[in-house]
Amino acid sequence: MSGEAAIAASHPAFGGNLFVDPCTGCNYNPDVAGLDVRGPDNCTWPGQTASLAVPFVAQRTGVPRRISAAILLHNATNCRYNKVTLSLYTDNDCNGTPGIPLVSAQATVPQGSCELAIAKLHNSPQLTRGVRYWVTATATAAQARLDASWYVSNSGQFAVDLGDGWTEFSAGTPVFLVE
Numbered sequence: 001m002s003g004e005a006a007i008a009a010s011h012p013a014f015g016g017n018l019f020v021d022p023c024t025g026c027n028y029n030p031d032v033a034g035l036d037v038r039g040p041d042n043c044t045w046p047g048q049t050a051s052l053a054v055p056f057v058a059q060r061t062g063v064p065r066r067i068s069a070a071i072l073l074h075n076a077t078n079c080r081y082n083k084v085t086l087s088l089y090t091d092n093d094c095n096g097t098p099g100i101p102l103v104s105a106q107a108t109v110p111q112g113s114c115e116l117a118i119a120k121l122h123n124s125p126q127l128t129r130g131v132r133y134w135v136t137a138t139a140t141a142a143q144a145r146l147d148a149s150w151y152v153s154n155s156g157q158f159a160v161d162l163g164d165g166w167t168e169f170s171a172g173t174p175v176f177l178v179e
Helices: 003-010
Strands: 035-038 052-057 066-069 071-073 083-091 098-108 117-120 132-138 147-150 157-161 166-170 176-178
Touching: 035 052, 052 176, 066 083, 066 098, 066 132, 083 117, 098 132, 132 176
Parallel strands: none
Antiparallel strands: 035 147, 052 132, 066 117, 066 176, 071 147, 083 098, 083 132, 098 117, 157 166
16 A cells, blocks of 8 residues: 555545546546636636635544645646645535635646646644535635636436436536545
């Protein structure tokens, strides 16, 4: 077992929806477009920003050390800026939004498909089992040129048969893992 794999095995995840689909070999659903994460100087919609947040309930008590997210550039050829901020927030009293920021770190958006942006956390507070938290993806002022997509979890796939055969759909939550 490699050093990184041994660390991951000894520290189970706090929360997430990441798993590798054996049919695609990918840890997110590559069959559907992701959700936008953009800074104001992005290539696709200059002047418009987009940040995303996903809730989770901590599965254990402890100090997280990293956040992984399936974030890829929209157009890696022409829009190459590849830094994003991944953060942990408290919950906003069950109002459906993030509350207070707890810890943030910059991640590099990978060039290849099926790879993850990973933010290594420093000075993280302790998370408490059974408490709801949020993972966010944002572009800081220094990351204003970010133009990326946060892809959805494989667990968001489903199929429907309305009498004429099965059709695959995907509606889901952006994929992440807090370790």
